[in-house]
Amino acid sequence: MVTSLALCFDAPMQSWGTRSRGVIRDTTSEPTKSGVVGLLAAALGISREDDDAIAELARLRLAVRVDREGILERDYHTIQNVPTTKGTGHRTVVSQRYYLADALFLVVLQGDEDLLSRIASVVDRPYWPVYFGRRAFVPARPLLPPNGQPVAAEAEEILGSHPWLETSKSLRDSEIAKSERVGLRTAIDCPPRTTHAEVRHDHPLSLADGRRRFTTRTVLVDQLPLTDSMITTGDTPCS
Template sequence: MTASLALCFDAPMQSWGTRSRGVIRDTTREPTKSGVVGLLASALGIRRGDTKALAGLADLRMTVRVDREGILERDYHTTQNVPTTEGKGHRTVVSERYYLADALFLVVLEGDPALLTRLHGCVDRPQWPVFFGRRAFVPARPLRTADSLSDVPAGEVVATHPWLEIDPDAREAERRRARRTPLRTVSDCAPTDPRAEPRHDHPVDFASRAFRTRHVLVDTTELTDDMIGAGGPLCT
């Protein structure tokens, strides 16, 4: 038996880095597996080096539906009085930090019903603070959706779950549009799938920054009248 947990990732700013070392801090265009697992681990109170507990979260199958594509933005940071590597003085470090502005995602996790039930009970009452890639990037609304936990497969959830957009003008514009732009989806898949794309963001141990490669399928799903509905989506 399997289950699915649908979560709403909505915030003014989100950052999902995969190569964020040194002076360049990148972001992908949708949540990474490592970022989502880190958020869930915080909600459950799992420590960075607890590889067994992290493995259970990382083994959940993840599908992301992009309900609103974010705008890629860049912060330009200057940090003064940073010690030099030789320890003989200080220097000024300039860094570039990328993030997504006004992005909105439906994140669906599929797998162990007992684990997903635990997550359903704590994501909006987390053990430790949750955030979207950086500590300052906190959720703008509850993570749980109206029909968050179900026994529906993830593929069916992303094809039928109500659209998470709450802007009435955007909803009315899509309702009237003759041809709608499909919603982009990114889902875990087998490496043997001919359309599989590698992503090096499957966490193994956060304490030692150990990751391995997973494979995803990038696709689209139609934005239907039923998904738009008569009013905005509800969060619990």
């Protein structure tokens, strides 16, 4: 039996970097596998040094539906009194850090039922604080509704049927009135030989400080229609 768990990633700011070393810190346009695994590890109280537990989380299949595309923004940072590489003085370092503003994602995890049940039991009562890429980027609403649990379904089935997570009344009303709606972008883990698959270098092998290692995964990017059945008039829970 295939089991999946749907989570809501909603925040004023989110950052999902893949090339975040040095003075330029990037962000992708949807959550990365490494970022999601890191968040789940924090919720479960799993140490960065525990490579086996990190690998177990990384084996979960990841599927993302973009319910609201974020706006790419940039922070300008300066850090003073940074030692020079020669050790002969100090300097000021300027960095540019990108993030997504007002993005909203339906994140679906597919895999081991026991692991997904453990995640569901702690994700809104985490062992360590959870955040979306930076410590200041905290969730704007619960990742799961009360008593949210894994369900027996494929990730694609949940992406295609789960209620739209948008909370803006004006936007929801405008979409309800449209005869032709813009599709919702999706990014789903897929086998390497899938037609039109994209390669992402964000599958974590280790998240330990000083020895972080990643490998590639393949993702199929597509679009789903925003149907009448997905646009509800009440609350928009994630499970």
